[in-house]
Amino acid sequence: MTTNKINLRCFSLTDLNRIMEIEHASFAIDSFSEDIFMSWYHKCPYLFIVAEISGVVVGYMITCITHKKSYVASIAVDPAYRHKSVGKTLVYFTFNHLKTSGVKIVELEVRSTNIESIRFWENLGFSPLRTISNYYNDGTDALKMRKLLGG
Numbered sequence: 001m002t003t004n005k006i007n008l009r010c011f012s013l014t015d016l017n018r019i020m021e022i023e024h025a026s027f028a029i030d031s032f033s034e035d036i037f038m039s040w041y042h043k044c045p046y047l048f049i050v051a052e053i054s055g056v057v058v059g060y061m062i063t064c065i066t067h068k069k070s071y072v073a074s075i076a077v078d079p080a081y082r083h084k085s086v087g088k089t090l091v092y093f094t095f096n097h098l099k100t101s102g103v104k105i106v107e108l109e110v111r112s113t114n115i116e117s118i119r120f121w122e123n124l125g126f127s128p129l130r131t132i133s134n135y136y137n138d139g140t141d142a143l144k145m146r147k148l149l150g151g
């Protein structure tokens, strides 16, 4: 059996077009613009991580640290590469970085209708904190989720 190795590295500006492709394929209505990606890049360059398989960028994750808390700004995997542990690999790498930085809390918001992603986060140890009404532009609620990083 051949397995495709997942390589992780920091985002670089030459990845932007590919990240935009993944973004548009992943988020129907509220995909980030190039400007938003650039502002996250300037805010949190060390945790804007891209995943590659055979030299192709297949996913990304952006996390920001503010004081001793962290916030997952976004994660997406190219639909053709989902369910191959790319998302999980990005998350575990990020958790390790956060732990070594002394960060104990990770939070995020997910569309309350995005059941697949809510399951994904629950499987990674996140618990629902509360619902934020009318959070997205189309009026959909967000579910705020949190994980405490032990050790």
Ligand SMILES: CC(C)(COP(=O)(O)OP(=O)(O)OC[C@H]1O[C@@H](n2cnc3c(N)ncnc32)[C@H](O)[C@@H]1OP(=O)(O)O)[C@@H](O)C(=O)NCCC(=O)NCCS
Binding pocket: 026, 027, 074, 075, 076, 077, 078, 081, 082, 083, 084, 085, 086, 087, 088, 089, 108, 109, 110, 111, 114, 116, 117, 119, 120, 123
């Ligand atoms: C959420 C997302 C990043 C997951 O990426 P992925 O590479 O497919 O995830 P993985 O293959 O690493 O899956 C990790 C675990 O999550 C769970 N999981 C993944 N997809 C799932 C699904 N559709 N339904 C239920 N559980 C799922 C599985 O338990 C899996 O672990 P296992 O393979 O050991 O059983 C991807 O589906 C995606 O890009 N979605 C669209 C964008 C999005 O909604 N982002 C999140 C916004 S908060």
